[in-house]
Amino acid sequence: MAAAPAVADEAASAWSGGLDLRLREVAIENANALDEDNASASRHFERYRVRGWGRYAANDVLALTGRLMWEGRHYYRPGESAHYETWYDGALMFDNLYLDVAKPGGLPVNFRIGRQEIMFGNGWLTGDGTPLDGSRSFYLDAARATWAKAADTVDVVLVRQDAKTSLTLDGEREDQTEQDERGLIAYWRHKAGPDTDLDAFFIRKNNSPVSGEAGAGSLRLNNGFIIPVAADPSDDGHVNALGGRVESALTARWKARAEAAFEWGRRNGKDLQAYGFNGRLTRRLDGERAARVQIGYEFLSGDDPDSTGKTEAFDPLWGRWPQWSELYGPYSYGAETRTGETTNLHRLNLGWAVKVHPTTELSLDYHALFADRNSKCGSTGFSCSDKFRGHLLAAWLRSKFDKHVAGHLVAEYFIPGGYYTPPKGDNAYFLRAELVLSW
Secondary structure, eight states: OTTHHHHHHHHHHTEEEEEEEEEEEEEEESTTTSOTTSTTSEEEEEEEEEEEEEEEEOSSSEEEEEEEEEEEEEEEESOSSSSBOSEEEOOOEEEEEEEEEESGGGOSEEEEEEEEOOOOTTSSSBSOSOGGGTTSOOOEEEEEEEEEETTEEEEEEEEEEOSBOOSBSSOOOOBSSSEEEEEEEEEEEEEEETTEEEEEEEEEEEEEEOTTTTSTTOEEEETTEEEEGGGSOOOOEEEEEEEEEEEEEOSSSEEEEEEEEEEEEEETTEEEEEEEEEEEEEEEOSSTTOOEEEEEEEEEOOOOTTOSSEEOOOOOTBOOSOSSOSSTTTTGGGGTSSTTOOOSEEEEEEEEEEEEETTEEEEEEEEEEEOSSOTTTTSTTBOSSOOEEEEEEEEEEEEEOSSSEEEEEEEEEEEEOTTBOTTSOOOEEEEEEEEEEEO
């Protein structure tokens, strides 16, 4: 009888879990086509996402984690149309479902197998395997092995990502990305000192169009948005990326990070050769409010329209998520490439952030955006000579009141430059309010 409470406590401790509710109100103007006369120029909608997760640790070696997610939307504008549903009822889906195996048989390797979230570094090329569902989920279906010793960590990830949703409880079939994807990520991290990280990586991504979806009348559907497949095509081919990353605290106040990659392969019938760089320098300011300023630069090579049988456009791989803009990457690039597929870019960023309250931070950013090449010359709305994309202004107010309540307000405004020609070129804005309740 005396042993019973101890057994009960041990069984209870094997289980853990939680629940969160995310509520969003979003208003967008002209972001999709930078054309105020476009049928979907004005958008106003609400998002309701609820997730519940649980974890069972059978012992020190085996643990199973699952998270069930549902998100619905209500569109006030543009309302019911050929491209939008007024009420959207999303899939009831496991967006996480994986098995952890810790050092089986004494091996110095940990394994994670199943649907999981994977981000290396700052998520520049890895972070989101489901770009079409608009931050509803971020998963990759993958098997990951991690070896760590002293200052070094090596991850090897095999990816098998299908274009359509799966692991749903209600049978919903939606588009998460435009093609079936298979891939390999090999990522090495080295702790060169207490304040310096050195990374190196190789990524291979194979793309295969979804069988039978390219016929007349084929549609993509996610988040209540309906679009012909012909306007949002699949990728075909393979991309290799070799690169590295460094992040270091140069002094007590100065911090720098930089990442670069070279890509080669074959994409959509053309040989690929592309380059990318992303860097930022940050300085912490004096005072009690933890203020800081930063300057950043990003370069993604653009396709040369005069090259034959070759493409130079940088492929963001699994980095198609709002890394620096909720407006420009996810929406405005859709008319040039695909949702969130940023490329052909020079971006100069100036930013400032400050703690306005112990629970709240305010950040302000300016981005000057340029095209690397006039890749869309000859297409309606794009210049053949001017490369200035425009000015982007962003403001965030982020709050975390306690472990149960958090939220933010974000506002972005874009002023197009001469890269755009009529009918494109109208100013655009993005507004969002978010409240997250966690238990």
